[in-house]
Amino acid sequence: xxxxxxxxxxxFKLALISIGVFGALVFALFGYVYWSTTTFVLSRSDSVIExxxxxxxxxxxxxxxxxxxxxxxxxxxxxxxxxxxxLFANESFAPVAGNLEEWPSALRGANKWGEFKSAGLIPKxxxxxxxxxxxWETLPxxxxxxVGRDISDLGRFADxxxxxxxxxxxxxxxxxxxxxxxxxxxxVGRIESINAISRSIMESGLGRRIPLRGTQxxxxxxAQNLNSMLERIEGLMAEVKQVTDNVAHDLRTxxxxxxxxxxKASIERGAADHDQSLITETIADLxxxxxxxxxxxxxxxxxxxxxxxxxxxVNPHEIATAVGDLFDAAAESTGxxxxxxxxxxxxISANRDLLxxxxxxxxxxxxxxxxxxxxxxxxxxxKDGGAILSIADDGPGIPPDEFEHVFKRFYRLERSRSTxxxxxxxxxxxxxxRLHGADVALSDNGPGLKVELRFPLLDEAV
Numbered sequence: 001x002x003x004x005x006x007x008x009x010x011x012f013k014l015a016l017i018s019i020g021v022f023g024a025l026v027f028a029l030f031g032y033v034y035w036s037t038t039t040f041v042l043s044r045s046d047s048v049i050e051x052x053x054x055x056x057x058x059x060x061x062x063x064x065x066x067x068x069x070x071x072x073x074x075x076x077x078x079x080x081x082x083x084x085x086x087l088f089a090n091e092s093f094a095p096v097a098g099n100l101e102e103w104p105s106a107l108r109g110a111n112k113w114g115e116f117k118s119a120g121l122i123p124k125x126x127x128x129x130x131x132x133x134x135x136w137e138t139l140p141x142x143x144x145x146x147v148g149r150d151i152s153d154l155g156r157f158a159d160x161x162x163x164x165x166x167x168x169x170x171x172x173x174x175x176x177x178x179x180x181x182x183x184x185x186x187x188v189g190r191i192e193s194i195n196a197i198s199r200s201i202m203e204s205g206l207g208r209r210i211p212l213r214g215t216q217x218x219x220x221x222x223a224q225n226l227n228s229m230l231e232r233i234e235g236l237m238a239e240v241k242q243v244t245d246n247v248a249h250d251l252r253t254x255x256x257x258x259x260x261x262x263x264k265a266s267i268e269r270g271a272a273d274h275d276q277s278l279i280t281e282t283i284a285d286l287x288x289x290x291x292x293x294x295x296x297x298x299x300x301x302x303x304x305x306x307x308x309x310x311x312x313x314v315n316p317h318e319i320a321t322a323v324g325d326l327f328d329a330a331a332e333s334t335g336x337x338x339x340x341x342x343x344x345x346x347x348i349s350a351n352r353d354l355l356x357x358x359x360x361x362x363x364x365x366x367x368x369x370x371x372x373x374x375x376x377x378x379x380x381x382x383k384d385g386g387a388i389l390s391i392a393d394d395g396p397g398i399p400p401d402e403f404e405h406v407f408k409r410f411y412r413l414e415r416s417r418s419t420x421x422x423x424x425x426x427x428x429x430x431x432x433x434r435l436h437g438a439d440v441a442l443s444d445n446g447p448g449l450k451v452e453l454r455f456p457l458l459d460e461a462v
Contacts, residue, residue, distance in 0.1 A: 011183070011184045011187050011188070012180060012181070012184040015176075015179075015180035015183070015184060016180065018176075018180075019173060019176040019177065019180065022172070022176065023169060023172060023173060023176075026168065026169060026172055027165070027169060030161070030164070030165040030168065030169075031165075033161070034158065034161045034162075034165070037157070037161070038154060038157075038158060041151075041154050041157070042133070042151070042154070045133060045149045045151060045154075046113075046133070046135075048149060049133070049134065049135050049147050049148060049149055050135065052075070052084070052086075052147045053135050053137070053145065053147040055071075056068055056071060056072070056086075056145060056147065057137070057139075057145065059071050060139060060145070065088075065096075065141075065143065068088055068097070068145070069088060069096060069097040072086045072088055072097040072098055073097060076098070076099050083149055083150030083153075084147070084148070084149055084150075085098070085099055085100055085118075085132055085134060085146070085147070085148040085149070085150070086098040086099060086100075086146070086147055086148075087099075087100040087103060087144075087145075087146040088143065088144070088145055088146075089103050089143065089144045089146070090142070090143055090144075091142040091143065091144075093108070093144060096143070098146070100118065100146070103144065103146070104116040104118060104134075104146075107134060107136050107146065112135075112136070113133070113134070113135050114133075114134060114136070115131060115132065115133050115134075115151070116131075116132055116134065117129040117130065117131055117132070118130065118132060130150050130152045131150070131151050131152045131154075131155050132148045132149065132150055132151065133148055133149055133151045134146050134147060134148025134149075135147055135148070190219045193210075193211075194210055194222075194223070194226070197209075197210045197211075201230065206230055206233060206234040207234070209227045209230060209231075210223040210226050210227055211223070212224065311349050311350060311351055312349065312350075312351075312352070313347055313348075313349055313458060314347070314348060314349075314350050314352045314355065315344070315346065315347060316346055316348055316350075316355065316380050316387060316389055316455070317340070317342060317343065317344045317346060317380040318344075319352060319355055319356050319359060320340045320342075320359060320378045320380055320389065321340045322356065323340075323356060323359045323360050323363055323378065324338040324339070324340040324363070324378055326360065327360070327363045327364060327367060327376075330364075330367055331367050331376060334367070334372045334373065334374075335372055335373035336367065336370065336371075336372065336373050336374045336375060336376065337375055337376070338363060338367075338375075338376045338377075338378065339375060339376070339377045339378070340378045340379075340380075341377065341378070341379045341380075342378075342379040342380035342381050343380055343381050343382055344380075346380055346381070346382055346387045346457075347387075347457070347458045348387045348455045348456070348457060348458055349456075349458055350436055350455065351432075351435070351436075354432045354435065354436075355432065355436075357428060357432065358428065358429045358432040358433070358453070359378070359389070359391070361426065361428055361429050362391040362426075362429060362451050363376055363378065363391055365426070366391055366392075366393040366395070366449070367393075369393070369395055369396075369449075370393035370394060370395030370448065371393075371394060371395045371396070374393055374394045374395055374448075375393070375394060376391065376392070376393050377390075377391075377392045377393075378390070378391050379392075382457070385456075385457060386454045386455060386456060386457060387454070387455040387456070387457055388452055388453070388454055388455075389452070389453040389455070390450055390451065390452045390453070391450070391451045392445045392448060392449070392450040392451075393445065393448040393449055394445065394447050394448040395447065395448045395449070396447065396448070397444060397445065397447060397448050397449040398442075398449055400444065403442040406426050406442070429453075433453060436455055437455075437456060438453055438454055438455045438456070439453070439454045440452070440453055440454075441454070
């Protein structure tokens with residue numbers, strides 16, 4: 001997995017581009033070295049050939065053929081050590097003097113430079129053919145003069161350059177590829193580590209931090225900045241939560257007292273019908289406010305990590321059955337019903353009370369917002385290694401673009417907020433789901449809404 005991400009990463013692609021550019025520069029450098037070296041060696045060899053050819057031509061012009069023959073015979077002694085070749089031939093290219101047995105067939109025609117291979121040196125130098133570079137000309141009397149040098153060493157030098165170039169390029173690309181994969185893998189590894197911690201923070205809360213490696217490099221600096229940002233966000237969220245909890249706690253007590261006084265006043269004799277109605281409505285409003293504060297307090301309790309100590313093995317089908325029995329009467333009052341179906345053998349690790357509260361909120365919402373005479377189906381099943389608890393109704397449902405918003409606190413689809421409710425029921429469900437490491441998903445039931453809670457099975461949760 002990490003190797004695949006490494007090969008797909010932008011860092012690796014940039015490294016490949018850098019390797020390609022560097023390889024091209026190295027190739028160009030070696031090409032220049034080869035060209036400049038061979039050019040220099042050939043120019044030195046050509047200078048010697050031209051000097052010797054000019055000397056022999058000068059002897060021919062001043063003294064004639066015989067002196068040219070004698071000069072060539074004198075040069076033959078040192079020719080084996082210096083790699084020189086000489087040939088003085090008649091009009092039919094038959095050798096007269098020199099250390100070549102015959103005139104090279106490739107070097108005929110107008111005066112020019114050329115290269116040829118030959119093993120026919122006099123005296124014999126072996127059977128291997130050598131590469132020679134020579135200059136020849138036709139003299140005024142029809143004879144031909146050839147002067148050359150052995151450039152086999154230049155060929156071997158060129159082959160060595162080619163081999164060194166190929167080996168160096170392969171070595172550079174191999175080392176660069178290994179270094180690129182190593183550096184990219186390290187970079188991707190650090191990024192994946194930060195991504196994993198970020199996902200964990202999104203799933204479980206702001207309490208976790210990105211670990212530092214103590215290298216004080218740019219990754220540690222990034223982790224320090226992210227941790228500082230998380231601490232700041234956590235502090236702000238804690239302050240907002242504390243304000244909400246304090247308001248809910250501080251107002252609940254005086255409101256409860258006010259409700260008690262109103263209830264006491266309602267049962268006293270002599271209260272007018274109008275006052276009795278006003279008191280009853282006020283008590284109902286206070287009950288709504290108190291329920292809202294109770295919901296906020298309950299959500300805060302659920303979000304506390306200490307709630308996990310109450311986890312134990314539970315049967316979600318039994319909990320769903322208890323919820324169905326509790327709300328069946330409410331459904332019957334509108335002509336509907338609650339059905340509980342599914343696998344009775346499913347086991348999960350959960351807080352039974354919190355799971356009961358979450359299912360109760362979902363079933364209550366399905367009854368309230370479903371159609372009159374509708375059916376609410378609560379099912380328990382095992383699928384893809386998880387326990388699936390679903391609550392489905394056949395009411396009007398909600399628009400798909402609202403799916404991601406309905407779990408926010410105080411969020412309500414009805415913008416006028418004229419119907420009963422405070423928008424905290426699904427927030428409680430979301431808090432319970434997060435605490436259990438579960439997932440919640442909404443979908444269209446066609447008609448109606450379907451809510452699926454996916455919990456890890458007991459063997460996965462342990």
